[in-house]
Every structure is written in structure tokens, then in C-alpha cells.
Amino acid sequence: MTASTTTSDVPAATAPGDPLLQISNLSVEASTSAGTVRLVDGLDFEMRRGEVRAIVGESGSGKSTVCLAILRLLAENARISSGTITFDGERIDDAREPALRQMRGRKIGIVFQDPLSALDPVRRIGPQLGEARRVHGLGSRGQVAGWVRETLGSLGFSNPARSARSFPNMLSGGMRQRVCVGIAFSAEPKLVIADEPTTALDVSLQGRLLRLLLARREASGTAVLLVSHDVAVVRAVADRVTVMFGGMALEEGPAADVFAAPGSPYTAALLASVPTMSPERRRARMSTIPVATVAPSPSGCPFAGRCRREVDACRQAPPPTVWLAPAHHVRCFNPERQP
Amino acid sequence: MNLAADDAILTADAIGKTFGRGTRANVAVQPTNVSFRRGRSIGIAGESGSGKSTLLRLLLGLEAPTAGAVRFEGMPIASLTRAEHRRYRATVQAVFQDPGGSLDPRLHIWQLITEPAWATGGLTRRSRRELAARLLHEVDLPERFADRLPHQLSGGERQRVAIARAVSSSPQLVLLDEPVTSLDVSVRGAIINLLADRGAELTYAVVSHDLTVIAHLTDELLIMYQGFVVERGPTDAILDAPRHPYSQALVAAVHDPLHDTGYDSDVPAGAGACPFINRCPFAMEQCVVMPDPVGQIHQVRCHLYSPDDGEDTTRGAPPLGSSDPIASTVNVTGAHQ
Numbered sequence: 001m002t003a004s005t006t007t008s009d010v011p012a013a014t015a016p017g018d019p020l021l022q023i024s025n026l027s028v029e030a031s032t033s034a035g036t037v038r039l040v041d042g043l044d045f046e047m048r049r050g051e052v053r054a055i056v057g058e059s060g061s062g063k064s065t066v067c068l069a070i071l072r073l074l075a076e077n078a079r080i081s082s083g084t085i086t087f088d089g090e091r092i093d094d095a096r097e098p099a100l101r102q103m104r105g106r107k108i109g110i111v112f113q114d115p116l117s118a119l120d121p122v123r124r125i126g127p128q129l130g131e132a133r134r135v136h137g138l139g140s141r142g143q144v145a146g147w148v149r150e151t152l153g154s155l156g157f158s159n160p161a162r163s164a165r166s167f168p169n170m171l172s173g174g175m176r177q178r179v180c181v182g183i184a185f186s187a188e189p190k191l192v193i194a195d196e197p198t199t200a201l202d203v204s205l206q207g208r209l210l211r212l213l214l215a216r217r218e219a220s221g222t223a224v225l226l227v228s229h230d231v232a233v234v235r236a237v238a239d240r241v242t243v244m245f246g247g248m249a250l251e252e253g254p255a256a257d258v259f260a261a262p263g264s265p266y267t268a269a270l271l272a273s274v275p276t277m278s279p280e281r282r283r284a285r286m287s288t289i290p291v292a293t294v295a296p297s298p299s300g301c302p303f304a305g306r307c308r309r310e311v312d313a314c315r316q317a318p319p320p321t322v323w324l325a326p327a328h329h330v331r332c333f334n335p336e337r338q339p
Numbered sequence: 340m341n342l343a344a345d346d347a348i349l350t351a352d353a354i355g356k357t358f359g360r361g362t363r364a365n366v367a368v369q370p371t372n373v374s375f376r377r378g379r380s381i382g383i384a385g386e387s388g389s390g391k392s393t394l395l396r397l398l399l400g401l402e403a404p405t406a407g408a409v410r411f412e413g414m415p416i417a418s419l420t421r422a423e424h425r426r427y428r429a430t431v432q433a434v435f436q437d438p439g440g441s442l443d444p445r446l447h448i449w450q451l452i453t454e455p456a457w458a459t460g461g462l463t464r465r466s467r468r469e470l471a472a473r474l475l476h477e478v479d480l481p482e483r484f485a486d487r488l489p490h491q492l493s494g495g496e497r498q499r500v501a502i503a504r505a506v507s508s509s510p511q512l513v514l515l516d517e518p519v520t521s522l523d524v525s526v527r528g529a530i531i532n533l534l535a536d537r538g539a540e541l542t543y544a545v546v547s548h549d550l551t552v553i554a555h556l557t558d559e560l561l562i563m564y565q566g567f568v569v570e571r572g573p574t575d576a577i578l579d580a581p582r583h584p585y586s587q588a589l590v591a592a593v594h595d596p597l598h599d600t601g602y603d604s605d606v607p608a609g610a611g612a613c614p615f616i617n618r619c620p621f622a623m624e625q626c627v628v629m630p631d632p633v634g635q636i637h638q639v640r641c642h643l644y645s646p647d648d649g650e651d652t653t654r655g656a657p658p659l660g661s662s663d664p665i666a667s668t669v670n671v672t673g674a675h676q
Contacts, residue, residue: 058523058524058525059494059523173387202386202387202548203386203548203549203550203589203592203593204386204585204588204589204592204600206592206596207591207592207595207596207597207598207599207600208599208600210596210597211597211599229523229524230596231524232596233596235596236595236596236597237596237597269525270524270525273524273525273527273528274524275527275528275531275551275552275554275555276551277550277551277554277578277590277593277594279575279578279579282554282555282575282578283535283555285532285535286527286528286529286531286532286555287528288525288526288528288529288532289525289526289528291493291495291496291526291529
């Protein structure tokens with residue numbers, strides 16, 4: 001294993017037609033006591049090598065389910081009911097467990113929301129940080145130990161040798177989450193999935209963690225899939241964004257375009273409901289999204305009933321894909337704007 | 340009613356809380372004075388571990404302070420008579436972060452929301468049902484919700500139930516512990532509006548790590564860091580020109596999610612030192628001793644400021660370097676309009 005993932009080979013890899021991750025018509029269903037529930041409905045997207053893509057959505061939008069489907073870590077009652085997931089040229093939606101074990105940690109790293117539960121409380125930091133390199137054979141014991149000390153230094157630990165010997169409870173929440181970022185990138189993966197990585201952190205430490213994530217990605221050419229409910233965070237870091245609601249991707253496009261001129265009424269309402277601290281709006285009434293009085297029809301748009309641009313068709317059929325620009329589309333019968 | 344002359348509903352008199360003792364003592368709240376007066380809602384901001392939730396529990400009488408006393412009508416709440424304690428319970432109510440965990444899952448909504456009023460006396464079953472209908476209406480929930488159970492409602496609906504319950508005994512002071520943190524962005528606004536609409540008759544104590552919630556609901560603000568109130572003053576003054584380096588970092592993070600103070604040390608501060616010393620970009624030699632507060636209306640505990648400074652002096656780097664924080668807020672949230 002050489003330093004194969006340096007920035008120098010990224011440009012060649014980002015050539016059109018060579019996506020790192022390709023999700024086509026993905027649906028995930030779960031069987032519950034109340035019957036079968038569709039968690040993800042006909043999702044399509046592609047990630048290029050080295051890009052930062054965000055999935056933004058509220059609870060129940062299906063954003064975390066997408067991550068679990070990619071990692072093939074869905075709960076026992078959930079399954080991929082249709083569609084394909086292709087990662088680095090290979091189908092992974094039907095891959096078997098040995099192949100998946102090679103993928104998780106090695107080709108795809110993960111940063112979870114809560115660093116306290118993601119780290120083993122009874123193991124020292126050093127072995128946990130170096131585990132993926134050791135398991136996947138990236139260097140001898142001594143080489144891994146050296147790599148751990150070097151990495152702890154670059155993660156901002158003042159005394160790497162001492163920190164490698166400490167237990168997770170001896171570190172602050174911010175430092176623990178930085179260890180988790182180090183672990184996610186440790187085996188030089190091609191993709192890192194970060195599911196709400198800053199939600200459990202003090203806001204004064206959020207910027208530091210996001211910058212660390214972006215710096216690691218810059219240095220390694222690794223693509224990052226960021227899952228977040230926080231519009232401000234997504235806006236600050238993502239190249240491309242997918243807006244999910246009720247299992248459906250209602251809008252997809254370059255982050256700058258989606259935030260500047262949202263095409264989906266849901267995206268527009270979500271952006272308007274973000275609280276602000278600007279003096280003139282501090283005491284103003286907040287913009288809200290009405291609660292549905294009638295449940296949306298399972299065959300129609302999931303946002304029907306809460307949407308201010310609703311038309312009759314919204315309850316009768318799945319919303320069509322409307323392209324607003326070559327790389328920006330919405331699923332909507334009555335978008336905020338036309339192409 | 341024997342209210343103090345300054346109209347205080349509840350007063351915290353140098354209250355502090357230390358867990359454990361001796362070498363294992365952990366000071367959760369350093370001695371703090373807070374006075375809740377009618378019409379002056381107060382925000383308490385800080386990260387987890389700052390002591391803000393412990394302070395709230397002290398005010399509610401859920402924890403006994405190890406220093407000072409919480410006074411209701413001038414009397415320490417620990418020594419209230421039964422009748423006084425009932426009045427304290429009716430006057431001071433709370434809404435907690437997780438409406439799923441704070442509502443008894445076996446009680447119907449009509450029972451839940453009228454319980455505080457019922458417990459303080461004088462309600463028949465019939466008047467209890469009538470009160471329930473009125474309270475549901477006040478929080479914009481349909482009357483048919485009266486006979487449902489908490490698990491049949493969404494998170495936003497449950498938080499409305501918790502608010503209805505808190506206001507059922509006609510309190511004067513409502514303590515809100517992270518009132519919208521567990522809710523989706525699209526329903527947060529509706530809850531904040533509901534609370535703001537009642538702001539004329541109610542006084543709030545809002546504990547949150549989210550300054551935008553505090554900005555919408557409060558007149559005064561306390562910023563806590565590891566048990567210390569490091570800055571306090573009018574909410575607008577602090578949000579417009581935070582003085583303590585920690586407050587500056589908090590405010591900057593709202594305007595710019597990528598803002599980085601550049602310091603996040605794993606080294607704990609020594610005893611007696613400013614707790615922010617190892618994360619502070621302006622740390623100096625004097626910082627090994629925590630200074631006293633400086634200022635009158637807008638107070639800060641930081642060696643960057645001396646008693647001779649005017650109230651409006653702000654030291655340290657502006658939160659966003661050279662750019663204007665207000666302009667960048669508009670940039671962050673104004674694009675959709």
C-alpha cells in the first residue's frame with residue numbers, strides 16, 4: 001500500500017464518466033408492525049472523486065438511511081427494495097459480507113454523530129486510531145505506532161505520545177471527535193461518510209472540526225458525504241447538495257445554486273425557517289412550515305399538505321423531475337421557478 | 340403577595356453547586372447572583388458542562404445548592420411552608436428539552452396539561468376538562484388531542500403539550516431548558532413564535548447552547564463557561580459586541596460555521612485560573628487567576644478589560660476578522676427572499 005491517494009491523481013480520477021459513487025433509483029423499505037414503510041424512495045445521485053456532497057434533511061427524511069444503505073448496515077427489518085449502488089466501479093447493493101468488510105473502514109470511512117459512543121471506552125486512543133491500518137495491513141506495528149503519533153500531532157494534540165495512551169473519557173468532546181475524524185481517514189479511504197459530525201459538539205468547536213474534515217479531504221483527495229440537518233453548516237462546506245424530505249430527494253444541485261435560488265418549495269421554506277441573529281430580525285416572527293392536516297398520499301409528493309405551492313396533481317402521482325439547469329433539478333409539479 | 344420591592348419573582352443569592360468533596364470536588368456552578376424580574380426574560384448560554392443546566396435545576400429546587408439560596412418571595416425555597424411551596428410551584432414552571440421523556444406516557448393529554456393546576460388545588464373533573472380544552476386552543480392544538488397519549492403525537496406537538504402544561508397554573512416565570520433543540524428546524528419557528536407571543540405576560544429563563552433561540556426570547560443574557568458566568572448583560576449588547584473571548588467564539592460560530600478560534604487544547608486549566616485559559620487566543624500571564632467581573636450593566640470576567648474601561652470597549656479580534664458579522668448573517672439566511 002503506497003501513498004496512492006495523493007491529490008496528484010485526483011484530476012485524472014475526476015474525469016467525466018468515472019463517478020466514485022453512483023446511486024440509481026434506490027428504494028429502502030422497512031417492515032414494521034404497521035406494515036411496510038418506504039424510508040427512501042427512488043433516490044438517484046452520483047459522487048465524483050474528491051467532492052464534498054451534503055444530504056440535508058429533517059428527522060424522517062431518510063438521510064441517515066441512505067448512509068446505512070451505502071455501508072450495508074441497515075437494520076434487520078429494513079432492506080434495499082430496488083435500485084443499485086455502485087462504488088468505485090463495483091456493485092455493493094448485493095455484495096456479500098467478506099467484500100463489505102473489506103470496504104467498510106478501508107474504502108469508506110465513517111464519522112458518527114456522538115464521539116463518546118463511537119469510541120471504545122476501555123481501550124486507549126492510540127490502538128483505536130491505528131486499528132484500521134493494522135487490520136487492513138497498512139504497515140507494520142511500529143509503522144502504525146509512528147503513524148498514530150504523527151496523526152495525533154496533526155489533529156492538534158499537544159503531547160501525542162501521552163494522548164495515545166489516554167482513554168476516551170480523559171479527552172474533551174471536541175478532541176474525541178477529532179480522534180474519530182482521524183479514524184475515519186486512517187485507512188486512506190476513497191469516501192468518508194460524516195453523519196451529523198458536529199451536532200454533539202459545542203458550537204465554538206464546530207468550525208475547528210469542519211475545517212479539520214475539509215483539510216483531511218484536501219490532503220487525501222477523499223470524497224466526503226456529509227449528512228446534516230444544519231443548513232448553515234451544509235452551505236459552508238458542500239460542493240453539491242441533496243435536499244431530502246419524507247424519503248425523497250426533492251432537490252439536487254450545486255450548493256451555491258440551491259441556496260441562492262431554491263427550486264423546491266420545501267427547500268425555500270426550510271431556508272426561510274432558519275433562525276437568524278441579525279438585529280432587525282431578532283424579535284420578528286419566525287417563518288414557519290405549516291403542519292400537515294391530512295397525511296400525504298403514499299403515491300404523491302411527501303411534502304403535499306404542508307406545501308404552499310400545492311396543486312391537485314401533488315396528491316395523485318409522484319412528482320416529476322424538472323431540470324432547472326444542467327446540474328440542478330427538483331422533483332416538483334409546481335417549482336418555485338422554471339428552467 | 341409579599342413580593343420584594345424590585346419586583347423579583349425568584350432570586351438566586353450567590354448560589355453555587357459543588358458535586359463531591361475534597362480532591363474530587365467538582366464545582367458545577369460558581370457562586371452566582373441572578374434575579375428574575377417580571378418582564379425581563381433571561382437567557383443562559385453555554386456548552387454542555389458549562390453548568391447552565393445545573394443552575395436551572397437549582398432554580399427549580401431539583402438540586403439543593405451547596406452555597407447561597409434560591410429565594411421565592413424573599414424566603415429560601417428549602418424552608419417554604421406547604422402553602423408557600425404550592426404557590427412557588429404554581430408561579431415557577433418549566434419546559435424541558437425532550438418532551439418525550441418529560442411527559443408521563445400513561446396519562447392522557449388532558450390530564451397531563453391540567454396536572455399542575457389540579458395539583459395546586461380547586462379543580463373539579465369537569466372544570467379540568469374545560470381548562471384542557473382552553474389550553475389546547477392556546478397552543479394551537481386541536482381539541483380532539485385531549486384524549487390522546489403522548490406517543491401518538493409528533494415531537495413538535497408534544498412540546499406544545501409541555502408548554503400548555505407549564506402555563507396551566509398561570510405561572511409568572513417559566514424555565515425553558517433547550518426548548519427547541521430536539522425539534523426539526525421546520526417546527527422550531529412555530530414553537531419560538533408561540534413562546535414569544537406569550538412573552539408579554541410570562542417571564543422566561545431560557546437555557547440553551549443555541550444563541551438564535553436566546554436572541555428571539557430574552558432581554559438579558561448570561562454566558563457560562565465551566566461553572567463561571569464569564570459575561571452578562573443586555574442580550575442585544577452581547578450579541579452585537581461580545582466582549583469575552585469565549586462569547587466572541589460563540590457569536591462568531593453562528594455567523595460563520597467555519598469560524599475557528601484556533602485553540603482547542605486538551606490541557607485542563609489549573610486551579611483558580613480562568614477556565615478558558617488553554618483555549619483562549621489572548622491568554623496572558625495574569626490569566627492563571629480568574630479576575631472579578633468588570634462593568635455594571637454589561638459585565639465581563641476577563642483580564643483584557645479593566646474597571647477603567649467604558650462599557651462599550653471591546654478587546655480582542657473582531658469575531659470575523661475584518662468582515663462585518665451582521666452583513667454575513669444576511670448573507671447566510673437572506674438568499675431565499
